[in-house]
Amino acid sequence: MVAGGFGVGKTTFVGAVSEINPLRTEAVMTSASAGIDDLTHTGDKTTTTVAMDFGRITLDQDLILYLFGTPGQDRFWFMWDDLVRGAIGAVVLVDTRRLADCFPAVDYFENSGLPFVIALNGFDGQQPYNPDEVREALQIGPDTPIITTDARHRADAKSTLITLVEHALMARLR
Amino acid sequence: MATPPDGSHAGNWSYGPAQGRHDGSANPYGYPSVPGHQQPYVPQGPGPSPYDQPAAPRIQPVQPQRRTPEPAPAGASNNPLVRPYAMTGGRTRPRYQLAIEALVHTTAQPHQMQGQLPEHQRICNLCREIKSVAEISALLTIPLGVARILVADLAEAGLVAIHQPGGDESAGGQPDVTLLERVLSGLRKL
Numbered sequence: 146m147v148a149g150g151f152g153v154g155k156t157t158f159v160g161a162v163s164e165i166n167p168l169r170t171e172a173v174m175t176s177a178s179a180g181i182d183d184l185t186h187t188g189d190k191t192t193t194t195v196a197m198d199f200g201r202i203t204l205d206q207d208l209i210l211y212l213f214g215t216p217g218q219d220r221f222w223f224m225w226d227d228l229v230r231g232a233i234g235a236v237v238l239v240d241t242r243r244l245a246d247c248f249p250a251v252d253y254f255e256n257s258g259l260p261f262v263i264a265l266n267g268f269d270g271q272q273p274y275n276p277d278e279v280r281e282a283l284q285i286g287p288d289t290p291i292i293t294t295d296a297r298h299r300a301d302a303k304s305t306l307i308t309l310v311e312h313a314l315m316a317r318l319r
Numbered sequence: 320m321a322t323p324p325d326g327s328h329a330g331n332w333s334y335g336p337a338q339g340r341h342d343g344s345a346n347p348y349g350y351p352s353v354p355g356h357q358q359p360y361v362p363q364g365p366g367p368s369p370y371d372q373p374a375a376p377r378i379q380p381v382q383p384q385r386r387t388p389e390p391a392p393a394g395a396s397n398n399p400l401v402r403p404y405a406m407t408g409g410r411t412r413p414r415y416q417l418a419i420e421a422l423v424h425t426t427a428q429p430h431q432m433q434g435q436l437p438e439h440q441r442i443c444n445l446c447r448e449i450k451s452v453a454e455i456s457a458l459l460t461i462p463l464g465v466a467r468i469l470v471a472d473l474a475e476a477g478l479v480a481i482h483q484p485g486g487d488e489s490a491g492g493q494p495d496v497t498l499l500e501r502v503l504s505g506l507r508k509l
Contacts, residue, residue: 162509168457199453204505211420211451231418231484233494233502259493303509310503317496 146228148215148254149238150246154266154296155214156198158238162302163200163212197228212306215250225253234260234313236305238296241265241274244282251283260313264294264305288316417452417467418484424449427478438469439478446479 147155159167198214213228235254239247247263254261265272265279274282276291285291290308295301425446432440441459450458456466473479484494494502 168454197453199457201451201454202506202509204502204509208501208505209422209449209451210502210505211453213419213453227419231420231494233499303506307503307506310499310506313494314496314499314503317493317499 146213146215146225146232146235146259147238148225148235148250148261149266150240150243150250153238153240153243153246154268155238158236158264158266158294158296158302158305159198159200159212159214161297161299162202162306164203165201167198167200167214229257229259232259234262234309236309237261237263238266238294239263239279240268241272241279242268244279247283251285260309260316262290262292262305262309262312264292264296266294266296270295417470417481419453419463420451420484421470422449422451422482422484423455423470423473423479424482425478426480431478435478436469439473442466442469442473443478449482 147158149155200212202210204210215225237247237250272293280291290312292308294305423446425443427443432443442455452466452470456463474481
């Protein structure tokens with residue numbers, strides 16, 4: 146699963162590493178949601194993901210990994226329970242300029258017990274805060290990896306997924 | 320596991336090209352489309368059905384949906400000719416629960432497709448190459464819940480084979496260590 150706040154780059158992340166163009170259903174923002182979605186730092190984004198984006202990676206002849214981007218808005222959370230079962234883990238993408246946006250996802254995965262990693266998506270190539278500062282700010286335990294990434298780049302997305310699966314494996318073996 | 324406060328409301332979600340949640344005018348699938356939760360299945364017997372209700376006003380306030388199915392916005396111009404759950408005979412839950420990532424592939428011979436519902440035929444045609452339930456839903460633009468029911472029908476009729484994802488039942492369906500190791504190895508080789 147790929148989770149995180151509105152406009153944080155979930156679809157970009159999925160698209161960077163998927164072998165198919167992400168299948169998506171996106172809705173054009175309407176004025177009715179102006180009070181709900183914070184566009185302060187995403188001024189040129191006119192659509193948001195209200196269903197789910199997903200991509201696919203064929204890892205072996207009989208092994209296909211699906212990446213599901215969770216709906217970015219709180220009111221679509223009911224989809225998450227459906228995705229958690231059978232999931233390997235979650236990448237929580239974080240825009241450190243809007244740190245609070247990731248609180249719901251972090252809370253959700255902490256409560257569900259699904260292994261997750263926090264990936265700081267560097268917008269404009271910038272990482273204004275380092276992982277230790279974010280760990281402190283989010284009060285995340287030392288067991289949960291916090292890494293930096295660039296959701297636009299396949300190598301970064303792949304490396305993030307590897308970190309997640311390693312973490313999930315460690316969690317299972319513990 | 321934490322279910323978000325509105326966690327059981329599967330209704331306010333649409334696969335349509337235009338999200339109709341906000342203005343009430345373009346929600347072609349205003350019915351519970353994700354049968355993954357714990358509401359009991361209520362057969363649509365005699366009595367008020369969402370189909371019978373009068374057209375909703377086109378402009379509706381945005382508010383959290385309660386479990387009551389939304390009245391059909393009959394005036395909307397982009398409604399499909401056949402409402403999604405009409406394909407399923409009004410059923411909103413499959414006979415068994417398919418994972419969203421369950422893989423489906425067609426085992427039917429072309430002659431077996433004669434007389435099947437068009438939706439069933441489309442799924443069989445799509446799944447000549449292996450596809451997940453999610454892909455069927457997205458590629459045929461049918462809601463996930465409907466896709467699950469249709470695929471379950473096909474499986475029951477022996478026209479498709481389903482590969483449910485492996486999982487360790489003792490660990491709540493989480494992937495087992497062997498699977499994780501295979502995934503890790505596969506990712507490293509990418």
